[in-house]
Amino acid sequence: MLFAARRYDPALETPFWAYASFWVRKAMQELVAELTRPVALSDRAVRDLSHVRAARNDYLQQHGTEPTDGQLSAATGLTPAQIESLRATDRTARSTDERLIEQEPASMTFGETIVDPRAEQAYQEVLDQLEIDHVLDLTDALEERERMVILSHYGLGQEPRTLSQIGAALGLTAERTRQIESAALHKLRENLAQPATIALTGT
């Protein structure tokens, strides 16, 4: 919480609960990192964050003020809840002793405005959704039989099977099945060695 308080910037209009929940979550991550599945931001979330930053920079350049979450939502196509969560991961440090109104000694410090975070669950749901939305399906490049061999052998979405078992199901020898897997891995590798895809906005 203290971390969250130090880093929160109320000028950006993100509700403190959304922001603090990130830091609560981060502390939880560090405590249970060994026991749980990875919960750090997925690539998809990082890409979305990149879109949010670009949209924010656009708005700042045009208007000289910070955009609201609604404006960022309209610019990026992300939901306001996603915007809130992504922006909450992208803050610069701020001291709890810093006054809300600069050069105003009577102003409350930021630390005095902190309220209890209540929405960890909401943040969790958003982040989980971002993970689920992350579908860089490498196997799209494969033929059906190649995909089946890879997924079966390594137990992706099913129980793992040996190459002999997979071959028997396909009416092939284990060696032939191994060749199919090898070709599939080669195909995946070659696709990745080619330049990645980027959104062109027109030529």
Added chain:
Amino acid sequence: MTPDNPALRHNALVYQSVDEYLTRAVPFLRHGLEQGEGAIVAHTKAGISMMREAFGADATRVTFVDVGSAYTRPARTLAAYHQVYAEQLRRTPKLRAVADVQFGPDPREWDLWTGYEAVFNRSFGHLPAWVLCSYNANGTPDPIIEGVWRTHPEVVDGDGWTSSGRFEDPDRLLRRITPTPELIPQLRQIPFDDIDTEQVRERLAAVLTATGIDETRTLEMLLAATEIADNAIRHGGGIADVRVGHAHGRFVCEIEDRGPGFDDPVAGYLAPREGIGSGLWVARQLTWQIEFFRSPAGFTSRIWL
């Protein structure tokens, strides 16, 4: 970039206003178009609209790239630009690009992107491209601007073109800003009978699925580990040990070989080409980060999913 020296020219434009940006960027690209070179603009959506308007009818001759898709993490950003440049160079013998760089407000990421700018000099060093990275000086923190002068041999700003006296050798800069990998004692060994790449994949897949990591990310890790394991077998005297576990909320896999290893801060960041292998390039695309370090027991590649 001259006919005698077709290699990359990587410079920076530090501008104070939109007018200054347009005054520099548009003639720079138009001059290239007049000479039959390709023109690329990478910017935010608003920046692209502005440049389309500035080019008028000639906008159809310019390739526009939405930076919102590009600046995720350095390995992916390099791969993204590699695609754009490769496509352009299939159509024109040379290209010019003006790319607005997005650092984000988090100081913890600034070194990461300064490192990206440094490695850019080497990643695309072979391409006949003149790339002008643009930075809006207003609101850009001083450490980022200082990094611009350290990573671009020439910088153009209100004073005109200047050869940077602070330009730092990319390898040296990367070594300086890359933290020494910390020991992760909680990783555990995966037992092996006969360590080959297929067995690494099988054992790793069992751990990943048991941990609850989804299929797509499991496959990404398997492919990355395949590249690292193949390297260990081919160049490192074989795989000595494989360790897995979690750290900082991410799944980690360390593959240790018996060889002397290498000391190359740009390993996996150079765009594949003749003489430059694509194994580590592929592995970096698929994973969050890869670190390399020597220990008394051998040379370790650490993959962060």
